[in-house]
Amino acid sequence: MEYTKNFDIRNGRNLTMLVDFYELTMGNGYLESGAGNTIAYFDMFFRKIPDGGGYCIMAGVQQIIEYLSNLKFTNDDIEYLREKNIFSEKFLDYLKNFEFCCDVWAIPEGNPVFPNEPLVVVRGPAIQAQFIETMILLTINHQTLIATKANRICRAAKGRPIMEFGSRRAQGYDGAIYGARAAVIGGCDSTACTITEQMFGIPAVGTMAHSWIQLFSSEYESFKAWADVYPDNCVLLIDTYNVLKSGLPNAIKVFNEVLLPKGYRPKGVRIDSGDITYLTQKCRKILDEAGFSDVNIVVSNSLDEFIIRDVLSQGAKIDSFGVGERLITAKSEPVFGGVYKLVAVEDDNRNIIPKIKISENEEKITNPGFKKIFRIFDKTDNKAIADLITLQEEVIDQTESMELFDPVFTWKKKRIKDFYTKELLVKIFDKGKLVYESPDVMEIKNIVKEETEKFWPAVLRFENPHNYYIDLSKGLWDLKQQLLHEYSSEYEE
């Protein structure tokens, strides 16, 4: 069955009004003060990688596309806004006839991304570019957070499949649905969330809960009933009463009595509580001795990358993991702090006037201007060396050597040669027209695999990783310094 690529359109859900109210008060203000059609440039970027990791995984672009393709204010929306008594009829007319006309660039989903580089760039009339702030942030922040967390958890599992199990603890319905999407992008193999298979073609999986076992007169009867119904895909949950004294013996009994006589091999046992290392080692041994060395041991129960690493390093015998609440909420750091900042405007002659947001906190100072990003690879080993953020008009001569320098400690320099570059930002809307086709989720998952392999293992560590370089071009650095000096002289003591 063809899955439905676009759930919200299929379901007719219109998220246009999911917008911070100040985008509307500002929009009305821009229009009323004559600045509504000023061409503005906004960058969406983040400042810090969650959990002290070495990179993030870009996710959410498909949903941005769906949102931007379907911006539409209904008559009810206009009526609601009119009754707030603060918007002009001119503004309401503008919304009523809203036609999205911005240019939008984004880093395609699945790419490793780093702090301070624009993940999304928007160019368009201030009133429009401002309006879409909320949904761009909400979408990219959420999915990038979960994809990044999932990628950490999958790395900890060292190739063992991870099933996403978190729907019941997600923060809202979309937290479950798009969270599962992002989790699979980040590396999970499947999800328990059924609707995501219909929407995205992600495999939905699941077996039984403890209630199945409790509902029958005994654990043995419940296993037997299950094996009768699902002889070719029999995974039994063995920790309802006592894994070693009851669950596993009953499972093996049912494997022998029900499945083997019918010519089926059992698939697995699942453990959802207790001392994972001890129990899985014991179970593996007992299963092997009973002739079931092909039966998988599946483990769940409040797992994350640290617990998975620990139990594996202690020799736990686990074939796959179900990971729930700590993945679907990114529990250890549940906020991805992406921001959306004005970086330039155009004057009446279409000259780009760069803008900077200063702050007493140096990390919060923005990179001004209309920019692009080059990922630089070493020709000899095809590994990524650094990302270079440049102004739009800058060109990199790949035949020459190039000097990179640290944007803070500028005396830290590195001259590179024999490199090639890849531009990261791709145009997805041209004057409001969609010009990009989003890959399927399973293709994006492959992009993650391919692109992360281009980084040195030191960057991929999930604690104390090597800091990958995000450098500014000389042109961008000079512009930033110039703007900073202008502002600081204005506010000197």
Added chain:
Amino acid sequence: MEYTKNFDIRNGRNLTMLVDFYELTMGNGYLESGAGNTIAYFDMFFRKIPDGGGYCIMAGVQQIIEYLSNLKFTNDDIEYLREKNIFSEKFLDYLKNFEFCCDVWAIPEGNPVFPNEPLVVVRGPAIQAQFIETMILLTINHQTLIATKANRICRAAKGRPIMEFGSRRAQGYDGAIYGARAAVIGGCDSTACTITEQMFGIPAVGTMAHSWIQLFSSEYESFKAWADVYPDNCVLLIDTYNVLKSGLPNAIKVFNEVLLPKGYRPKGVRIDSGDITYLTQKCRKILDEAGFSDVNIVVSNSLDEFIIRDVLSQGAKIDSFGVGERLITAKSEPVFGGVYKLVAVEDDNRNIIPKIKISENEEKITNPGFKKIFRIFDKTDNKAIADLITLQEEVIDQTESMELFDPVFTWKKKRIKDFYTKELLVKIFDKGKLVYESPDVMEIKNIVKEETEKFWPAVLRFENPHNYYIDLSKGLWDLKQQLLHEYSSEYEE
């Protein structure tokens, strides 16, 4: 304008397939093994109050009602399931003709709730009662988490209004929408999330972002433009460049030059960065001296209950708060661990057979049977003394004295008299028919206020609160002991 009570119905979004896949494999299994129509009882409850608090605020019942009222499998859903090649035609027919027929009880939204008491009780055919597990957990877990967090933050603000500002950092679209709903239930006054005003009648508010200021040729020009457009509701963001040297002086200049001559009073200034205590004290003094003692100071910037308590205790001069990411994600503890457990089944003669889920971890042992909860109040001061969980058939004689005892340390006893009780669980569906009308969000917000006032302040503390008693009746305690002894004798060493 009448707000639309039911967003998902209005938008035609069908969440029936937002279900853990194992609910479906179990459903098919129940049906195939002849247990599909066994009447099962499930309790939804939680074990631990987030952030070490003294109580939680129940939220999400309205959305459970909407979900249960609209359960429907489309032809596409059936086709999708058929192609999985594991479900019987009998099961697919059952889903195709699905008619919800369970009884459902819930504690109404806005009530303080405590660990181990059932928040939702479901009675119905196993196949149905099992199926709705995912959405009941997802809905109640999410909204109760956020309502509880919001209630903490509002208590820290000691009556100062809180605006919910978190949409951009929420975990998905519903995280923003229903998160804002839950935040207002918990005590917030308003939200930046526009669509929630249309959906729930929650006031949506907002002014300007830093981009407004940056877009103009100067901060002064930007303030002037704003005051021209919004003379009667002028709140200016004063931290784009420098609060004391630029933002506040420019704001006062615009107040004097633009607003006062037109006969308007300015409404406020907002600070989104820097040392809140110092800056607000300075600003208050300067505003007062400039004749603007009626101008409010609004503060935002990664706030939570601890920061709010700290800055207020240091004498910060703040009139209202905007609280974003740490509220909308419940950042300090972003998982609400509600569970849904089988507690009883009916035999062929409609006798209730209690079920227990045992565990090596004592806290994870469930309370068996079909139950109800009484909140017990002292007649003299109308304060809540304890919640008492009883079996359904038990009656409390309010004219007699009653002995309460600790369910673990049973020698800890207390005899009470002159009390009255209130049953907490209310029937919301009777054999699948809705028999309850959910109050509006703003009414639920009032319930929170009224009901929390019935608890002693010691329970309301947000650190190290007094442990409110959740006791079991003698009948329930005896039943639980009996079942525990039966199981433990079965697995003795």
